[in-house]
Amino acid sequence: MFGDQKKFTRRDFLKKTAAAGFGSALLPLTNVPGADASSKASSAGIVPTRPFGKTGVDVSILSLGGVLDSNDLLIFRQALKSGVTYWDTADSYGWGKNEKAIGKYFTKFPGDREKVFLVTKAATSDPEELSEKLDRSLQRMNTSYVDMYFIHYVKNVKNELTGDVKTWAEKAKSQGKIKFFGFSTHKNMENSMQDAARLGWVDGIMMSYNYRLMVKDEMKKAVDTCVRAGIGLTAMKTQAVFTANFYASIGSETDDALNMTDNFLKKGYTAEQAKLRVVWENPHIASICSAMPNMAILKENIAAALNKTNLSDNDKKRLETYAHRTASGYCAGCADICENAVDPQLPICDILRYSMYLHGYGDQITAARLFRDLPADVKTNILKADYAEAEKWCPHNIQIGRILKEAIAELA
Secondary structure, three states: OHHHOOOOOHHHHHHHHHHHOOHHHHOOOOOOOOOOOOOHHHHOOOOOEEEOOOOOOEEEOEEEOOOOOHHHHHHHHHHHHOOOOEEEOOOOHHHHHHHHHHHHHHHHOHHHHHHOEEEEEEOOOOHHHHHHHHHHHHHHOOOOOEEEEEEOOOOOHHHHOOHHHHHHHHHHHHOOOEEEEEEEEOOOHHHHHHHHHHHOOOOEEEEEOOOOOOOOHHHHHHHHHHHHOOOEEEEEOOOOOOOOHHHOOHHHHOHHHHHHHHHHHHOOOOHHHHHHHHHHOOOOOOEEEEOOOOHHHHHHHHHHHHOOOOOOHHHHHHHHHHHHHOHHHOOOOOHHHHHHHHOOOOOHHHHHHHHHHHHHOOOHHHHHHHHHOOOHHHHHHHHHOOOHHHHHHOOOOOOHHHHHHHHHHHHO
16 A cells, blocks of 8 residues: 555655745745854844835835735734735735734834834825825824825826825825835836836835846846936835736746755745845845735745845846746736737736736735726736737737736636
């Protein structure tokens, strides 16, 4: 009987660690080559901080992403105890549940409010709506102010960050409701960052930034421009998970991925932690915003922040090579290319992102609700459109039509 059982090979082990993290990696390494024992914060188990642009504020290099609800107060408490003092949310996260959870936490621990760099967002550039949404967010979170207020999902700075928005931000600052102002962006990031730097009144930007995107010349230039303008930068989507279901196995089963995982484990990292480290090795990225829905992921990410073992040039090359070989499985957010090739009114890039939430993060609820909120005519036209031209111009050769139709079939 036992002789017929399949042996548990190293390949099987690496598959499991690639998918679920590795227990020993939950502890920061202090006795390996390259570990920085002189870091007081790290040796004390406190996540380090970095300056956030020209604001004069130092923020934790790890930011607690907004996926929690009122049942997760222990995660908030542990995050703060470990020095994760940058908390990110939005009025739409959990359809208000995340902001309410933060409010419940501050009600229970009012003295902790001043320890937190609190950020929330709203997906509008209408000044009246911004005021309404900000006031609602403040009430939900039981606070009189937020440290940073973002316009959410910006895709065109010239159209969305108008003079009226600047006036609104200045007024909100003078009222003491916000300290700093900026935006988040999932698509056309590089252009948005460049345009924001020229404005001169944007304090912070949260953008998709990971081992796939950070090597692009356009992104390098955008980051440099923002740094010169004194804009604080927060990276999101740092795991660069795949967009579609038929790519899902690539991340944990190919020889390239398994060899990469094996290499990182020898240094004390899971592959997921290494993807965080490569972003942190750019000193211009103030913080990484990461969704941490449970204590295990929180601890693993904190361990990555505390571990000072640097990635070698060869490690970074492995990631870059892997990114190149699997590029057709990841939407890089260059929406102007695909959407203008089909119809600028069709949110192709957004639906690809919903597919990523569904298949990459396993978040059926968020993906379905976002899709549900699209206008009926958009859903109809998405199915009717011909994507041949978009696929022709896509720099990553993504099967756009196939992914969209499969995503709609699952989300409708």
